Amino acid sequence: xxxxxxxxxxxxxxxxxxxxxxxxxxxxxxxxxxxxxxxxxxxxxxxxxxxxxxxxxxxxxxxxxxxxxxxxxxxxxxxxxxxxxxxxxxxxxxxxxxxxxxxxxxxxxxxxxxxxxxxxxxxxxxxxxxxxxxxxxxxxxxxxxxxxxxxxxxxxxxxxxxxxxxxxxxxxxxxxxxxxxxxxxxxxxxxxxxxxxxxxxxxxxxxxxxxxxxxxxxxxxxxxxxxxxxxxxxxxxxxxxxxxxxxxxxxxxxxxxxxxxxxxxxxxxxxxxxxxxxxxxxxxxxxxxxxxxxxxxxxxxxxxxxxxxxxxxxxxxxxxxxxxxxxxxxxxxxxxxxxxx
Amino acid sequence: xxxxxxxxxxxxxxxxxxxxxxxxxxxxxxxxxxxxxxxxxxxxxxxxxxxxxxxxxxxxxxxxxxxxxxxxxxxxxxxxxxxxxxxxxxxxxxxxxxxxxxxxxxxxxxxxxxxxxxxxxxxxxxxxxxxxxxxxxxxxxxxxxxxxxxxxxxxxxxxxxxxxxxxxxxxxxxxxxxxxxxxxxxxxxxxxxxxxxxxxxxxxxxxxxxxxxxxxxxxxxxxxxxxxxxxxxxxxxxxxxxxxxxxxxxxxxxxxxxxxxxxxxxxxxxxxxxxxxxxxxxxxxxxxxxxxxxxxxxxxxxxxxxxxxxxxxxxxxxxxxxxxxxxxxxxxxxxxxxxxxxxxxxxxxxxxxxxxxxxxxxxxxxxx
Numbered sequence: 163x164x165x166x167x168x169x170x171x172x173x174x175x176x177x178x179x180x181x182x183x184x185x186x187x188x189x190x191x192x193x194x195x196x197x198x199x200x201x202x203x204x205x206x207x208x209x210x211x212x213x214x215x216x217x218x219x220x221x222x223x224x225x226x227x228x229x230x231x232x233x234x235x236x237x238x239x240x241x242x243x244x245x246x247x248x249x250x251x252x253x254x255x256x257x258x259x260x261x262x263x264x265x266x267x268x269x270x271x272x273x274x275x276x277x278x279x280x281x282x283x284x285x286x287x288x289x290x291x292x293x294x295x296x297x298x299x300x301x302x303x304x305x306x307x308x309x310x311x312x313x314x315x316x317x318x319x320x321x322x323x324x325x326x327x328x329x330x331x332x333x334x335x336x337x338x339x340x341x342x343x344x345x346x347x348x349x350x351x352x353x354x355x356x357x358x359x360x361x362x363x364x365x366x367x368x369x370x371x372x373x374x375x376x377x378x379x380x381x382x383x384x385x386x387x388x389x390x391x392x393x394x395x396x397x398x399x400x401x402x403x404x405x406x407x408x409x410x411x412x413x414x415x416x417x418x419x420x421x422x423x424x425x426x427x428x429x430x431x432x433x434x435x436x437x438x439x440x441x442x443x444x445x446x447x448x449x450x451x452x453x454x455x456x457x458x459x460x461x462x463x464x465x466x467x468x469x470x471x472x473x474x475x476x477x478x479x480x481x482x483x484x485x486x487x488x489x490x491x492x493x494x495x496x497x498x499x500x501x502x503x
Numbered sequence: 504x505x506x507x508x509x510x511x512x513x514x515x516x517x518x519x520x521x522x523x524x525x526x527x528x529x530x531x532x533x534x535x536x537x538x539x540x541x542x543x544x545x546x547x548x549x550x551x552x553x554x555x556x557x558x559x560x561x562x563x564x565x566x567x568x569x570x571x572x573x574x575x576x577x578x579x580x581x582x583x584x585x586x587x588x589x590x591x592x593x594x595x596x597x598x599x600x601x602x603x604x605x606x607x608x609x610x611x612x613x614x615x616x617x618x619x620x621x622x623x624x625x626x627x628x629x630x631x632x633x634x635x636x637x638x639x640x641x642x643x644x645x646x647x648x649x650x651x652x653x654x655x656x657x658x659x660x661x662x663x664x665x666x667x668x669x670x671x672x673x674x675x676x677x678x679x680x681x682x683x684x685x686x687x688x689x690x691x692x693x694x695x696x697x698x699x700x701x702x703x704x705x706x707x708x709x710x711x712x713x714x715x716x717x718x719x720x721x722x723x724x725x726x727x728x729x730x731x732x733x734x735x736x737x738x739x740x741x742x743x744x745x746x747x748x749x750x751x752x753x754x755x756x757x758x759x760x761x762x763x764x765x766x767x768x769x770x771x772x773x774x775x776x777x778x779x780x781x782x783x784x785x786x787x788x789x790x791x792x793x794x795x796x797x798x799x800x801x802x803x804x805x806x807x808x809x810x811x812x813x814x815x816x817x818x819x820x821x822x823x824x825x826x827x828x829x830x831x832x833x834x835x836x837x838x839x840x841x842x843x844x845x846x847x848x849x850x851x852x853x854x855x856x857x858x859x860x861x862x863x864x865x866x867x868x869x870x871x
């Protein structure tokens with residue numbers, strides 16, 4: 163019982179942390195986009211615009227919740243919840259530092275990938291239940307995109323699994339003596355691209371592309387339900403950063419800490435009897451760096467057409483991911499001999 | 504093999520749409536994602552400009568022309584003024600002609616920059632439009648200093664221009680042009696070689712010269728199809744015959760070629776401006792004083808000039824009174840838009856934006 167209470171307590175603390183981070187991320191994205199576009203982002207509300215996301219949240223909560231006629235009542239209301247919850251579920255598997263994880267699963271990676279696929283189901287639900295031609299097209303496109311990019315995503319993680327030999331996320335991090343981004347550069351690139359497609363981020367944001375269909379799967383949602391879609395996108399993007407950091411960027415490890423003998427940087431510190439997860443800081447720095455790159459790509463690159471997107475996944479990324487598995491199999495004995503893994 | 508019976512879907516890209524630049528309605532008939540038919544519905548922006556030309560005096564009509572095509576204001580003004588000068592036999596002084604060419608080429612650059620920003624924005628890259636607007640702001644500052652207005656200049660007058668350039672203006676213009684080429688190279692680096700951009704525009708919307716001749720399409724679209732036709736070189740007006748410039752051509756007539764032609768035209772315009780500034784002669788900027796209730800001698804004239812979107816023409820019929828008896832404006836966008844259904848037939852829905860953006864249609868020019 164105390165275990166359950168501990169997990170629930172930790173889970174709620176994590177949820178609070180993730181949602182607070184989302185507020186920071188919204189601010190960061192908008193200021194960064196402004197920087198890339200030679201303009202100021204929001205800078206009026208609060209010091210440097212830091213309270214802008216709070217203002218946005220208040221605005222969205224106070225808006226009228228309009229439900230169109232003839233929507234499917236169950237699906238329409240379940241979709242926003244279903245898109246939001248899997249992200250938080252996967253967050254409970256993410257270790258911020260050794261032993262700082264809400265649920266330490268030996269099959270962590272498997273559950274992470276499987277659960278994040280549920281969000282695509284939610285998008286399809288939203289598109290269908292909205293009783294709107296444009297929303298339906300948007301929802302179908304998003305689902306096709308998500309399914310197409312699931313396969314290379316999983317295949318790219320196989321390389322990491324071959325090097326680490328385990329599905330446990332904590333173990334994958336501790337076994338990275340050399341960060342896997344250097345041992346598996348191709349897999350990192352494929353993983354990153356596929357995750358961008360999973361969270362519908364540019365250049366894969368066709369489902370939300372306003373300039374084409376003026377709509378998207380979330381058109382008919384307003385008020386708090388729309389806020390859930392919006393928040394879910396940021397929670398999932400944050401999660402992409404976290405998974406990249408865990409699987410490829412060494413998680414909570416400080417670079418060269420072991421070689422320099424500064425192992426204390428990778429351990430939880432005890433200050434005045436309180437455990438302080440110092441490594442979580444390095445972890446979060448990496449996650450934010452990945453997020454900045456995602457925003458950078460958004461500011462720069464045009465979006466792909468739907469059929470080009472699918473062709474890229476099936477004819478481009480899947481063969482590359484398979485090639486990566488082959489190459490990893492060939493070099494793993496070498497890495498073992500050199501003591502890199 | 505089971506035969507599926509499918510129906511086509513009618514979709515309305517309504518008059519209010521983020522990407523139809525202006526108020527244009529496209530009635531699309533779709534078979535799945537492919538466009539079977541596309542019917543543009545125009546007239547939402549019709550303001551009876553041509554009819555106003557009969558009701559307003561020559562002086563009163565000049566500001567109205569700025570609004571004919573809001574991105575090529577000076578071209579519209581010049582077209583009408585050239586027609587009047589042709590009927591009346593007025594020769595503007597050389598300094599005025601050089602200033603007219605100079606300012607028109609600046610206007611061409613601002614028009615193409617706006618096109619660039621919105622074209623790439625429709626494809627999804629949101630940053631280039633801000634950079635293009637930054638260059639436009641510099642040019643607007645220069646033009647505001649010269650004419651008093653950022654966009655609706657009302658600068659070209661019958662017999663010359665409104666007033667001379669302010670002191671130091673030419674140096675500031677030269678300073679801008681010195682940085683402009685580097686900036687153009689930056690935009691090329693971000694956009695032209697981007698594989699995603701290439702995938703969206705290469706081989707898309709190919710228009711052959713025969714199709715284009717059928718519809719009366721001119722300008723960068725025609726040149727992108729490989730037809731070497733530029734009124735500045737082939738039927739020179741103003742002082743273009745004294746200036747040295749290249750006319751960029753494309754090969755295939757797809758969206759990429761149209762994009763490349765316009766990018767190179769901006770560089771060529773910069774070159775023309777530099778030459779015009781260097782060759783600017785001294786002298787008056789007005790041939791003679793035109794009275795407020797000017798009466799053009801009876802006669803008619805049709806003049807055409809190379810506007811940023813193509814062949815812009817003005818037919819003027821004067822019966823000797825204070826108001827023209829007929830003003831007909833030929834807007835290039837009207838014909839450029841007409842070729843849109845041909846270009847999008849059989850393409851997926853998403854290509855409509857790429858093709859329409861590359862045609863650079865301005866709806867006020869279509870509707871007048």
